[in-house]
Amino acid sequence: MNIRYNKALKIPRKFVKLLLASSYPLVTKIFPLPQVKSIEETLDKINETKCSISRFGDGEFLYIIDRLNLPFQKYEPRLAEKMKKILISDDSAILVGLPIGYHSLNNLKKESRLTWRSQISWIYPRLRKYLDLNKVYYNASMTRVYSGYEDKSCSKGYFEKLMKIWEGREVLLIEGEKSRLGAGNNLFSNATKVERILAPMHHAFSKYDELCNEATKHDKTKLILIALGPTATALSYDLAKEGYQAIDIGNVDIEYEWYLRGATSKTKIQGKYTSEAKGGRDVQDINDPEYDSQIIKKII
Template structure:
């Protein structure tokens, strides 16, 4: 995304500021801006974002397709590189297009972080505040104030929140999306969603297309061509970082129902363990705690579900 002169100046100033100083003054600036925007600018325009339960209910009741945007996608649009996806101009451009799209049957989800952040645990409170400080200008350029968005944390209803009373309901409702359906899951080769838990116990059938766990967009055409072999009466679930957004959108335009489920599996694992922080889970890639080389998985049921492996 092209930046204004002021944004370019701020970025250059930031680049020349020693990391130690940035780490001290960054949170202070972010907090001041947060207080100003939320408590003093009460008439400022805010995106209209459904709550997490409202989002899941809408998806289930209307059989909607879902594409979720978070800090990773916005960082790429803002020309930054992620640990698991390097900067790609074409990818960034497509992410912008999708975020601005408005199509019947497709729910675009964004973080519900535009009001008071008191409902978040301390780490998420400060993370979201800093995210808005760094990337708020990107959201402002791309969001519509006439549109209703879902909450991107529909698949992450547990760990970041003070009140977790809705977590069980949300997971149960999410799992009903694929209950008794033929499902194809497009995921990173080390993600292994649902292995070792009951997340997919209710499906009629489950097949998996395994993709590169990092920089998957480099293999986008191969991934897309494999996905196009899927029958349109099957539900496609995607957990493939920013690449999932582009693939989901392209498949949606071709008549598939697609649901971008992202980190749902690791969130569910944390819920089952009643964890208060992100922890390692055997056999599963988790970039957020730098678990990028988990042990191999020899589960026979999992192996039998793999219909394609793109390397």
């Protein structure tokens, strides 16, 4: 039984979460956090240097530490080993992103602050051995720039910096078959061309080699954006090593949809996989000829 996701244990989990959060000041005093750049610094770095980024969240950390099966990616030893390698990589052209809680808790919603205080207390003492504590890390939450914040006035500027990454570029999107990044909105309207390779909605690592091989058939002038959960963490790194600019872009489209709607909570977006919203993993078909025309390969 996976106690992390079992609904019957919701109340005990909440109690443990509060207990862990209360220990955050002591944990971070005993184990000082690594240096993690801000979201703005991360976006500026990518725009200025055209570097790549692989991103880690609490799920990826638990995947490594506890060999945890995630709802959308079962544990694969090969993927975990790739992640461990990435966390200590020293390639200046490939940024490694740690989540916002490792940078600052300022301006986060109360629930987000509580979550990060508890997650860091639980994870970080065991995570440290997988990090290079002399390394400068960047901000994995560069794709999550709306829903978790009290003051959302900075979100517009963040999205503008995000969209600048692909401005005037040919984009190859590698995404889950129900993710549909940018469909029905203007997120990629400033790209010169968008093509899509569709991967499995769940457990995409099962198709890892095929996805990697297909991506490397494309010209290296294309920007590769990947939204495939933990698989994207590894794939962005491996493609960057092959000479591509590869961005682990994650949840950016859903954040953008919530931003456009002025959403005050994480709500389901019709026609798109919305993993963090109630009913969001039950995805309806869409009728979008432009989106359909962008699909160049299905590896599902």
